[in-house]
Amino acid sequence: MDKFRRLKHYVSTFILKHQLVAYGDHVGAARYIKISRQAKVSVGHNCGFNGMVISGFGSVKIGNYFHSGTNILIMLGSHDYEYGDKIPYGIHYKPKNVVIDDFVWIGSNVIISGNVHIAEGAIVAVGSVVVKDVPPCAIVGGNSAKIIKYRDIEQFNRLKAKGRF
Template identity: 50%
Template sequence: MKSLLKTLYIKLRRALAWGYRYRVATRCRSHGAGLTVNFYSTVTATTVLGTNVNFNGMTIRGAGKVLIGDNFHSGQDCLILTDNHNYDCGTAIPYDSTVISRDVRIHDNVWLGDRVIILGGVTLEEGAIVQAGSVVTKSVPKYAIVGGHPAQVFKYRDREHYDRLKAEGRFH
């Protein structure tokens, strides 16, 4: 009985993953080969995905463009917001009905931990890692490891090791 339940569970997970992938693939502007969507995710029509993109529960909202490069991996429950309200010089308090949209660019080989939030206008350069629970409000340099709210650089990846793995084509 346990093996039957396990088999059914595996088949259900595969069917759900196919459905999640279909939802993302048909709603984004474009995507490369190797798109994997393991948990419920939603993207906008202005989202462009590279090859070998892995979502584990991603929500992308707003009118700004989102460009995600190759070999991207997200943890669970990540959120990218490209829109914000006009609170600086609006016509009402706390904000008016003006929406300010800013693009988000995520370069190749970036990894987001669980429950990361990325705000509009941010660029994550190649090889960046964002610690779980972080709120990214400013751009992140190449090979940086960031964390916190707001996210700040606390370390850099070993560049020689990174370049060697990249040259060998060793991508997860």
């Protein structure tokens, strides 16, 4: 079983890296990652993925020391329903971008909608739907995600200063 798990990790990481515009050192994927051809995705150093789909037009920038649970969905862009030439929406597509800073942890089954910034040290709880920016060191959860509380910022900064990643 251990050999199968290592092979799966190797293949998933290989597929991930070939879908990225840029990536840092020590980037790995334990499960399959699917990135649409229209999405431009870059990833920093020491990032771990556990199953993700990035769909639509736009860009995703993920910082260093990012970790995710399983089954993450990032939706970039949306159809123009206000000024479209057809119902329910027109053929034009509005690209959107997502920025995820350093030291962010995203739980399983999370949906992130475009034009969102998840700031440094944030934690997104399992099953959340993120449609607005998340402040630094905030712990958010729910549909739509709201601030539950904040990390101990002094402890976070101490660990960061000591290089405890």
